[in-house]
Amino acid sequence: MAxxxxxxxxxxxxxxxxxxxxxSFAIRLTGDPALMMFxxxxxxxxxxxxxxxxxxxxxxxxxxxxxxxFLTGMLTLDFGRSFTGGTSVSLLIGDAVPATLLLAFISxxxxxxxxxxxxxxxxxxxxxxxxxxxxILSLVGLSFPNFWLATMLVLLFGITLGWLPPSGMSGMASYxxxxxxxxxxxxxxxxxxxxxxxxxxxxxxxxxVARAKGLSESKVLYKHALRNCAIPLITYFGLQFGGLLGGIxxxxxxxxxxxxxxxxxxxxxxxxxxxxxxxxxxxxxMIVGINLLVxxxxxxxxxxxxxx
Amino acid sequence: xxxxxRGLTATFMALALSATAFTAAPAFAAGKMTISTPxxxxxxxxxxxxxxxxxxxxxxxFDGLTYRGPDLKIVPGLAESWEELDGGKRLRFxxxxxxxxxxxxxxxxAAVKYTFDRLLGEQGxxxxxxxxxxxxxxxxxxxxxxxDMKLKAPDPVLLTKLAGYGGMIVPPKYIQEKGEDNFNxxxxxxxxxxxxxxxxxxxxxxxxxxxxxxxxxxxxxLEYRFIAEPSTAVAELQAGRVDLxxxxxxxxxxxxxxxxxxxxxxxSVPGPTVDALRFNTRDGITADxxxxxxxxxxxxxxxxxxxxxxxxxxxxxxxxxxxxxxYDPNLKGLPFDPAGAKKLLAEAGVKPxxxxxIDIRGSDATMNEVAQVISSYLSMVGLxxxxxxxxxxxxxxxxIPQGKTGAMFQQKWGGWTFDYDNTAYAMYHSGxxxxxxxxxxxxxxxxxxxxxxxDRAQREKILQEVGAYASERALExxxxxxxxxxxxxxxxxxxxxxxDNRLKLNEVSVD
Numbered sequence: 037m038a039x040x041x042x043x044x045x046x047x048x049x050x051x052x053x054x055x056x057x058x059x060s061f062a063i064r065l066t067g068d069p070a071l072m073m074f075x076x077x078x079x080x081x082x083x084x085x086x087x088x089x090x091x092x093x094x095x096x097x098x099x100x101x102x103x104x105x106f107l108t109g110m111l112t113l114d115f116g117r118s119f120t121g122g123t124s125v126s127l128l129i130g131d132a133v134p135a136t137l138l139l140a141f142i143s144x145x146x147x148x149x150x151x152x153x154x155x156x157x158x159x160x161x162x163x164x165x166x167x168x169x170x171x172i173l174s175l176v177g178l179s180f181p182n183f184w185l186a187t188m189l190v191l192l193f194g195i196t197l198g199w200l201p202p203s204g205m206s207g208m209a210s211y212x213x214x215x216x217x218x219x220x221x222x223x224x225x226x227x228x229x230x231x232x233x234x235x236x237x238x239x240x241x242x243x244x245v246a247r248a249k250g251l252s253e254s255k256v257l258y259k260h261a262l263r264n265c266a267i268p269l270i271t272y273f274g275l276q277f278g279g280l281l282g283g284i285x286x287x288x289x290x291x292x293x294x295x296x297x298x299x300x301x302x303x304x305x306x307x308x309x310x311x312x313x314x315x316x317x318x319x320x321x322m323i324v325g326i327n328l329l330v331x332x333x334x335x336x337x338x339x340x341x342x343x344x
Numbered sequence: 345x346x347x348x349x350r351g352l353t354a355t356f357m358a359l360a361l362s363a364t365a366f367t368a369a370p371a372f373a374a375g376k377m378t379i380s381t382p383x384x385x386x387x388x389x390x391x392x393x394x395x396x397x398x399x400x401x402x403x404x405x406f407d408g409l410t411y412r413g414p415d416l417k418i419v420p421g422l423a424e425s426w427e428e429l430d431g432g433k434r435l436r437f438x439x440x441x442x443x444x445x446x447x448x449x450x451x452x453x454a455a456v457k458y459t460f461d462r463l464l465g466e467q468g469x470x471x472x473x474x475x476x477x478x479x480x481x482x483x484x485x486x487x488x489x490x491x492d493m494k495l496k497a498p499d500p501v502l503l504t505k506l507a508g509y510g511g512m513i514v515p516p517k518y519i520q521e522k523g524e525d526n527f528n529x530x531x532x533x534x535x536x537x538x539x540x541x542x543x544x545x546x547x548x549x550x551x552x553x554x555x556x557x558x559x560x561x562x563x564x565x566l567e568y569r570f571i572a573e574p575s576t577a578v579a580e581l582q583a584g585r586v587d588l589x590x591x592x593x594x595x596x597x598x599x600x601x602x603x604x605x606x607x608x609x610x611x612s613v614p615g616p617t618v619d620a621l622r623f624n625t626r627d628g629i630t631a632d633x634x635x636x637x638x639x640x641x642x643x644x645x646x647x648x649x650x651x652x653x654x655x656x657x658x659x660x661x662x663x664x665x666x667x668x669x670x671y672d673p674n675l676k677g678l679p680f681d682p683a684g685a686k687k688l689l690a691e692a693g694v695k696p697x698x699x700x701x702i703d704i705r706g707s708d709a710t711m712n713e714v715a716q717v718i719s720s721y722l723s724m725v726g727l728x729x730x731x732x733x734x735x736x737x738x739x740x741x742x743x744i745p746q747g748k749t750g751a752m753f754q755q756k757w758g759g760w761t762f763d764y765d766n767t768a769y770a771m772y773h774s775g776x777x778x779x780x781x782x783x784x785x786x787x788x789x790x791x792x793x794x795x796x797x798x799d800r801a802q803r804e805k806i807l808q809e810v811g812a813y814a815s816e817r818a819l820e821x822x823x824x825x826x827x828x829x830x831x832x833x834x835x836x837x838x839x840x841x842x843x844d845n846r847l848k849l850n851e852v853s854v855d
Binding site (some may be wrong): 201 | 578
């Protein structure tokens with residue numbers, strides 16, 4: 037287990053360095069943050085003014101020197117200061133990480149809570165009306181662009197009915213619409229996955245044995261069948277969580293959610309290098325971490341993997 | 345199994361509950377107003393930023409020595425009066441007495457000196473605002489209520505600049521004791537509202553300053569929420585959770601949504617922002633002034649403003665708003681004349697079917713449509729235009745300064761000072777960052793000659809000359825001056841839209 041963890045940790049470090057190197061380099065190719073500061077109001081800036089700002093931001097240094105500062109800073113959890121306003125990046129990240137993680141987690145829960153019973157129902161009612169309806173709904177769900185679904189929900193529940201806040205993160209109620217939007221989009225795929233996995237498992241001989249023993253149908257389905265098809269499902273849900281963190285940018289923007297997506301969006305728009313680098317680092321660490329958790333979860337669900 | 349089922353039920357219950365139990369109807373505390381602003385400036389320190397979204401909030405926290413309201417007239421602020429001495433090289437300010445900062449420390453001559461020493465010193469060097477105040481040589485305390493500002497050279501725009509941004513007076517003791525970092529996030533000023541809390545990317549909350557020198561504000565609380573997405577901001581407005589959406593948020597296409605809601609209204613005023621398609625005057629066919637003139641004559645700008653901008657803009661003939669100092673109402677641009685345009689093109693030897701590229705900001709929905717229309721106007725005189733959209737910062741801070749544009753490129757500009765010098769110098773003076781192509785000695789001399797003049801009439805005359813000369817040389821295809829569009833709830837009373845978005849809300853109340 038220790039060897040496994042060390043290997044994963046080294047992998048994580050490599051991934052973070054590779055990703056941040058590419059992102060930090062690419063963002064510096066487009067536009068000068070010092071020049072941006074003078075746009076509109078400050079037509080009267082001189083070359084000296086620009087040099088002064090570049091020195092204050094540290095963008096006058098060669099790229100590799102800037103990158104080295106970023107790497108060494110990261111070791112002490114110091115991500116530097118935002119170019120817009122000079123706020124400590126750690127402070128911004130510290131606020132954004134829980135907001136994004138919580139939303140992603142609740143969306144996953146919504147999706148799991150919907151897709152498992154629906155998927156099982158579709159599998160057991162294979163070819164019947166219930167199966168057809170679930171499959172059509174899933175297709176519809178897959179075809180929705182998520183921002184469109186979000187807008188429709190906001191129109192209905194936020195404006196017409198006035199039940200839920202249209203945006204922002206303020207208490208339990210504000211989680212409902214973003215989480216349901218994400219949840220529905222995820223469920224559309226997950227239902228099909230659960231259905232397929234269940235169909236395969238239900239044809240196994242041990243299910244026949246379980247039925248022959250006279251176990252109740254729910255016991256057969258949930259204890260024997262579901263547990264046996266849990267491995268591919270966990271793998272998929274885990275990987276999906278990683279993708280979810282990427283896809284959350286759009287949802288965060290529509291719902292004005294103060295998470296990593298909003299932070300990344302603003303940082304790209306204003307060429308805020310330190311913030312962008314930090315967001316990318318945190319996101320890649322999270323995704324590596326989730327993959328690790330998925331591996332550990334295998335062992336918990338399936339004793340055969342634990343003993344190997 | 346049962347636990348699983350119970351878990352499921354609980355999940356559904358929780359979802360259902362949260363959907364019903366928190367259906368709180370929008371409840372406002374008495375006298376609380378909520379405003380949606382598209383950007384979080386990240387710091388509330390006056391020396392850190394040029395963002396108009398900073399000013400939209402900070403105008404309520406800080407005061408300058410002078411004040412400029414929605415009517416754009418310079419009136420006393422923290423200085424009750426001032427006089428010019430030494431031929432405009434010294435300004436003497438008589439300060440308002442018995443004014444206190446929100447933390448209780450007194451406002452006096454020492455605070456004024458501290459503010460400008462800080463702006464022009466080491467701390468100010470880290471921010472962009474200093475470049476606007478470099479005409480100030482030093483500030484001298486004459487007595488507790490009198491300060492002198494010694495200038496390196498007369499600066500005719502200084503009194504305007506003292507009404508905002510870097511000229512806002514800050515509390516010396518508070519900053520020295522609590523530090524600069526604290527001040528960025530916990531601003532203290534003398535303004536009508538006191539800072540309460542700031543959550544980056546979420547909101548900033550203010551409360552009334554009952555001791556405000558201009559009288560206690562009518563509202564008890566102000567909350568600014570940072571909402572970037574226009575549809576989200578409008579949804580919040582419709583849901584009654586936001587009372588005012590400030591520009592630049594609402595696109596022209598969304599105006600009917602707001603007008604269709606009986607609880608809401610749209611307020612729009614001409615703002616400082618102007619759009620033009622500038623020419624590459626150095627290379628290609630647009631190096632020839634005849635071609636540039638032909639292009640200007642080929643485009644019917646009045647129709648564009650009426651049909652695409654739904655009247656929420658005014659056509660311009662020079663690159664400035666009608667509110668700008670240096671605007672000349674008598675300046676006539678080139679008329680819409682496709683036949684004349686064709687003739688000019690033929691004279692210049694431009695063959696029908698010649699191509700040219702128009703670079704625009706891809707995220708500017710209005711300009712995307714406008715550019716399409718311009719392209720079809722140009723095709724009518726035999727020019728084939730291709731439109732190349734760029735991300736805003738790429739075009740403004742890379743493509744234009746590096747001189748890598750097509751024959752025409754969009755420039756959006758507008759300084760809060762409403763002084764044509766701010767635009768004209770940056771666009772036309774040779775060697776300036778945003779003027780990659782043009783070099784013209786006459787233009788340079790005109791621009792330089794007006795800078796030190798304190799005689800307003802004389803300076804205005806030269807600025808008008810600059811505008812006329814730019815028009816004569818056809819340096820750009822002037823398009824329009826966009827309105828600043830506000831979406832507002834009808835529960836708000838006494839709101840006056842400020843063209844520059846610097847909204848002081850002490851006279852505003854809510855039902």
